[in-house]
Amino acid sequence: MDANKDKYKAVRYEHFGHVDVLHIVELPKPAANKGEVLIRVKAAGINPGEASIREGFLEKQFPSTFPSGQGTDFAGVIESVGADITAFKPGDKVIGFSNNRNSQAEYVVVKPDQLVSKPPKVSWEQAGGLFVAGTTAYAAVRAVGLKEGDIVIVSGAAGGVGSLAVQIAKKRGAKVIGIASAPNHHWLKKHDVIPVSYDGNIEESLKIALSGSKADAFIDTSGKGYVELAIKLGISVDRINTIIDFAAVEKYKIKAEGSAAASTAQVLGELAQMVNDGGLEIPIAKTYPLSLVKDAYIELEKHHTHGKIVLIP
Ligand SMILES: NC(=O)c1ccc[n+]([C@@H]2O[C@H](COP(=O)([O-])OP(=O)(O)OC[C@H]3O[C@@H](n4cnc5c(N)ncnc54)[C@H](OP(=O)(O)O)[C@@H]3O)[C@@H](O)[C@H]2O)c1
Numbered sequence: 475m476d477a478n479k480d481k482y483k484a485v486r487y488e489h490f491g492h493v494d495v496l497h498i499v500e501l502p503k504p505a506a507n508k509g510e511v512l513i514r515v516k517a518a519g520i521n522p523g524e525a526s527i528r529e530g531f532l533e534k535q536f537p538s539t540f541p542s543g544q545g546t547d548f549a550g551v552i553e554s555v556g557a558d559i560t561a562f563k564p565g566d567k568v569i570g571f572s573n574n575r576n577s578q579a580e581y582v583v584v585k586p587d588q589l590v591s592k593p594p595k596v597s598w599e600q601a602g603g604l605f606v607a608g609t610t611a612y613a614a615v616r617a618v619g620l621k622e623g624d625i626v627i628v629s630g631a632a633g634g635v636g637s638l639a640v641q642i643a644k645k646r647g648a649k650v651i652g653i654a655s656a657p658n659h660h661w662l663k664k665h666d667v668i669p670v671s672y673d674g675n676i677e678e679s680l681k682i683a684l685s686g687s688k689a690d691a692f693i694d695t696s697g698k699g700y701v702e703l704a705i706k707l708g709i710s711v712d713r714i715n716t717i718i719d720f721a722a723v724e725k726y727k728i729k730a731e732g733s734a735a736a737s738t739a740q741v742l743g744e745l746a747q748m749v750n751d752g753g754l755e756i757p758i759a760k761t762y763p764l765s766l767v768k769d770a771y772i773e774l775e776k777h778h779t780h781g782k783i784v785l786i787p
Pocket residue numbers: 521522523606607610629630631632633634635636653654655656658672695696698717718731732733734774777778779780781
C-alpha cells in the first residue's frame with residue numbers, strides 16, 4: 475500500500491517574511507463533507523497580493539493566522555463531492571477560487587458556488603490563472619463605465635490584471651491606450667491597444683498618443699502616481715479606478731473596485747466563456763512546479779510579469 479496516498483502537498487508558511495518563509499508540507503488528504511467539493515488541483519495562479527499578505531503588509535485588511543497556506547486561484551478535476559452536492563460530480567473539470575488561502579496545493583476543498591465548469595478550449599494554465607486577475611480586470615473596467623468610442627488609459631497594461639483589462643475594455647468598444655515597457659508593446663499592438671512607454675515624460679507620451687483627443691477614463695493597476703497623472707489629464711474622478719493606490723483613493727475620492735467587487739462564480743463563468751470563445755487571451759508568462767513556489771514568487775516580485783505565472787501541483 476502506498477503510504478503517501480492519504481497525504482497531499484501544500485504551500486505553507488509559519489510567519490511573515492520574504493519568499494524564504496515559503497515551503498511545502500505534507501498534510502492528511504482532506505475529504506469533501508456536506509456542502510463541499512474536493513478538487514485535485516491541476517494549476518494555481520499566483521498574485522502579487524499574496525506576496526504582500528505574506529510580508530505582513532496587508533495585516534489590517536487581510537489578517538493572517540499561522541501556519542498559513544497560500545493562494546486563491548485554481549483549476550482542477552473533482553475528486554469527490556459531499557453527499558448533498560448535485561451541481562458537480564467526480565471527474566468534472568472546474569475552475570474555481572478559494573476563500574481560505576490554500577489553493578497552492580495538490581488538493582483543495584471549496585463550496586460549489588466557488589466553482590464553474592472549465593470550458594473545453596481553456597487550457598489548465600489559463601484556467602488556473604483566471605480568477606483574481608480576471609475578476610479584478612472585470613471590476614475595474616466596469617467601474618469606469620466605458621461606452622463605445624470612449625478613450626481609456628490603462629497602466630500596467632501587460633501585467634496579470636492589465637492584460638485582461640485592456641482586452642475587456644476593447645470589448646466595450648473603447649479605444650485603449652496601454653502603458654507598458656517596450657518589450658510588451660508588440661503584444662499590446664496585436665490586441666489593438668496603443669502602447670505608451672513609462673520611461674521619460676509619460677504625460678507628454680500620452681498626449682502624443684491621444685493626438686489632440688481627451689481621455690475619458692483611467693484604469694490604474696500600477697500605483698506610482700498614475701492617479702495624479704489621470705487627474706492632470708483632466709479625467710473626471712468618477713472615471714478613474716485604481717486597484718493599488720489606496721492613499722489616492724482617500725485623497726481624491728476616486729474608485730477602488732477590484733477583485734472583491736466581482737468575486738462570483740457568475741463573473742468567473744463569463745470570463746471563462748470569453749477565453750473559450752477566443753475573445754480573451756490570458757498570456758502565460760511561465761509555469762513552475764509546486765515545489766518551486768519560491769522561484770515563482772521571486773519572478774513575480776520583479777513586477778514585470780506579462781500575464782500570469784501559474785503553479786502546476
Ligand atoms: N485591489 C485588488 O482587488 C487587486 C487585485 C489584483 C491585483 N492587485 C494589485 O494590482 C497590482 C497589479 O497586479 P498584477 O497581478 O497585474 O501584477 P503583475 O502581473 O505583477 O503586473 C505588474 C505590471 O506592472 C507593470 N509595471 C511595472 N512598473 C511599471 C511602471 N512604472 N509603470 C507602469 N507599469 C509598470 C509591469 O509591466 P512592464 O513589464 O511592462 O514593466 C507588469 O506588467 C499589484 O500591486 C496587485 O497587488 C489588486
